[in-house]
Amino acid sequence: MRRSDPASLASRPGFGLDALLAPDQFRGGLRPDNAKVASPIPPESRTRLLKRVVIVVAIALVAGWGLWKATRPKPVAVLVATASVGRVETTVANTRAGSVTACRRAKLAPPAGGRIAKLPVKEGMRVGRDDLLVELWNEDLTARERVARAQLATAKARAREACQLAEIAASEAKRTRELRAQNFTSEQLAERADSDAKARMAACESAHAQVGEAEARIDAAKADTSRTVLRAPFAGVVAEVNGEVGEYLTPSPPGIPTLPAVDLIDDSCLYVSAPIDEVDAARLKVGMSGRITLDAYRGRNFKGHVRRIAPYVLALEKQARTVEVEVEFDDPREARHLLVGYSADIEIVIEGRDGVTRIPTSALMPGNRVLALGDSGVLEERRVDIGLSNWEYTEVRSGLARGDRVVTSLDREGVKAGVHAVVETKDTAAK
Numbered sequence: 001m002r003r004s005d006p007a008s009l010a011s012r013p014g015f016g017l018d019a020l021l022a023p024d025q026f027r028g029g030l031r032p033d034n035a036k037v038a039s040p041i042p043p044e045s046r047t048r049l050l051k052r053v054v055i056v057v058a059i060a061l062v063a064g065w066g067l068w069k070a071t072r073p074k075p076v077a078v079l080v081a082t083a084s085v086g087r088v089e090t091t092v093a094n095t096r097a098g099s100v101t102a103c104r105r106a107k108l109a110p111p112a113g114g115r116i117a118k119l120p121v122k123e124g125m126r127v128g129r130d131d132l133l134v135e136l137w138n139e140d141l142t143a144r145e146r147v148a149r150a151q152l153a154t155a156k157a158r159a160r161e162a163c164q165l166a167e168i169a170a171s172e173a174k175r176t177r178e179l180r181a182q183n184f185t186s187e188q189l190a191e192r193a194d195s196d197a198k199a200r201m202a203a204c205e206s207a208h209a210q211v212g213e214a215e216a217r218i219d220a221a222k223a224d225t226s227r228t229v230l231r232a233p234f235a236g237v238v239a240e241v242n243g244e245v246g247e248y249l250t251p252s253p254p255g256i257p258t259l260p261a262v263d264l265i266d267d268s269c270l271y272v273s274a275p276i277d278e279v280d281a282a283r284l285k286v287g288m289s290g291r292i293t294l295d296a297y298r299g300r301n302f303k304g305h306v307r308r309i310a311p312y313v314l315a316l317e318k319q320a321r322t323v324e325v326e327v328e329f330d331d332p333r334e335a336r337h338l339l340v341g342y343s344a345d346i347e348i349v350i351e352g353r354d355g356v357t358r359i360p361t362s363a364l365m366p367g368n369r370v371l372a373l374g375d376s377g378v379l380e381e382r383r384v385d386i387g388l389s390n391w392e393y394t395e396v397r398s399g400l401a402r403g404d405r406v407v408t409s410l411d412r413e414g415v416k417a418g419v420h421a422v423v424e425t426k427d428t429a430a431k
Contacts, residue, residue, distance in 0.1 A: 077424040079409040080373055081360045083402055088388045088395040089352035092283065093345065095322055098274025100294070100335075100342040102267055104234055107260035110136055112227040113250045116243050121262065123241050127232045133262045136228035136249065145221035152214035159207030166200035173197035236266040239340070270335040271307060272344045275322035278313050283350055285309075290327050290348040294338070303330040306348060351388060358393040363406040370400065371407040373421055379407065381417035 114136035121133050176193035179185040240263035243249055252258040272292050276284065286309060292302040310324040327346045329335040363370050368386055371379045384399030400406070405423075407415060415421070 075377065075420040075422045076379075076412065076414045078373065078379075078407045078412065078415055078421045080405040080423050081363055081408050083357055083359050083396060083400045083404045083406065085355060085402060086358050086393070087352060087354045088356055088358050088393045089390055090350045090388045091347045091390045092276060092280040092350060093347045093391065094274035094325075095277050095320060096275050097343045098272050098346060100270055100338050100340055100344050101273045101326075102236075102265045102340050103269035103271065104236070104266035105239075105340070106233060106264045107262075108133065108230055108233075108264055109251060109258075109261040110134060110228055110230045110249065111251060112136065113248070114138070114228055115248050116245050119241070119243065119245050121238050121241060123238055125238045126236070127238060127264070128235045129232055131232045132229070133232055133238075133264075134230040134243070134249070138225050138228040141221065141225045141228065145218060145225055148214065148217040148221045152211065152218055155207065155210040155214040159204065159211050162200070162207040163204035166197070166204040169193075169197035169200035230261060232264060234264070234266050235268075236264045239263040239265045265340050267336075267340060269332065270338055270340065271326050271328040272304070272346055273324055273326050274344065274346045275314065276325045276348075278321045278323055281309065281323035281325065284325060284348060288348050288350070290346055292327060292329065292344055292346055294342050294344045296339075296342055302334055304328055304346070305330060347390075353388055353395065356387065357396045357400065357402055359396055359400065359406050360408050361389060361391060361394045363408045363410070364394055365410060371410070371415065371417060372400070373405045373407060373423070377420050377422065379415070379417050379419055379421050 116134060117137045118132065118135035121127060121131075127133070173190075173193040173196065176185060176190045180187060180190040240260070242259045243261055249261060250258070284306060286306050288306045290304050290306060292304045293300070294302075304327040306325060307328040308326040313321050313323055315321050325346065325348070327348070359370070364384075364386070365371070367383070369381055369383050372382050374380055382399050385397040387395035387397050389395065407421070409415065409424075
């Protein structure tokens with residue numbers, strides 16, 4: 001059987017587009033001899049059919065594109081920071097909150113017990129050195145002091161009398177010896193005059209000793225009285241007063257602390273005391289610079305320096321071993337308005353470099369890795385070589401260029417390498 005040419009078959013009736021648009025019984029080959037020849041489809045009907053096919057295909061494409069867009073993952077909104085140039089420091093910070101402390105603070109109480117007779121100070125009052133703080137009832141002691149002063153006056157008068165008599169006796173003895181030398185008197189009278197002069201001189205010396213004794217009794221009376229009087233050992237502010245006039249004040253027994261009568265603070269000199277972990281404390285030295293931050297003054301830093309490092313490690317139960325470190329304010333005028341007892345944190349600078357590439361430490365993942373957001377909008381994981389680091393910034397030696405954007409919101413869901421991301425703005429955050 002002779003094979004027909006495809007071109008000639010397409011031109012024959014029943015093949016080609018006519019066959020495609022012909023009834024089903026004529027598709028797929030030669031029509032039977034007894035089949036009736038279908039009349040060709042008019043061009044107008046063919047055009048309408050083509051339009052319908054195109055519309056159906058277009059609708060299918062649009063529906064598929066919409067379905068793909070609706071089901072594809074949305075870009076993750078992230079917070080980014082730019083690798084910039086600045087200063088990076090290696091610092092050591094306290095493990096627990098410290099506190100503002102006064103250089104001098106005294107919890108005072110009279111050494112003797114008794115009823116409070118005078119209490120001229122109140123909490124918050126400023127006092128000067130040697131100002132009266134508390135005075136107990138001491139009329140009996142002041143009376144003894146007055147008696148001692150009167151006895152002193154009497155002793156001085158007797159001493160003057162005894163010494164004058166001694167001088168007269170000495171003169172009489174001298175004249176008697178002169179008369180004896182001329183044989184105008186007996187040896188017995190001369191010896192009696194010498195003995196009397198010596199006795200008078202001894203009485204004078206005894207009277208002077210009694211004066212010293214009377215002065216000592218006055219000092220003892222003053223000491224007893226001073227035990228009932230409490231005065232300020234230095235100028236400062238009264239932080240606490242325990243007791244009222246008329247109440248009985250009892251001194252602290254040995255080894256048993258009790259409330260002080262007056263708590264006095266010298267607020268002219270303040271510093272911050274805070275615990276540092278024993279591992280970090282080994283790198284500290286007295287004189288190192290640092291920063292002080294207070295919860296009461298958020299966003300403000302005070303410059304300071306290390307004034308003391310405790311010579312021992314403090315070991316408390318269920319707590320890390322720490323070393324107490326004291327940081328003093330560089331400018332005492334900045335600390336005048338601070339209150340003793342404010343909670344404070346210290347950050348001591350171990351080493352620092354200027355003009356280095358840095359990123360926020362919050363952008364750093366374990367293994368010195370970061371997520372960088374490029375122009376394509378896809379997050380890319382990069383490994384970086386870091387240098388100095390602290391809680392705020394980390395130095396980047398390689399792996400990032402200045403101006404590269406790194407993700408800082410690493411804790412958000414879906415933030416990982418390979419995903420599409422957009423920088424969060426106020427508008428995206430609201431959505």
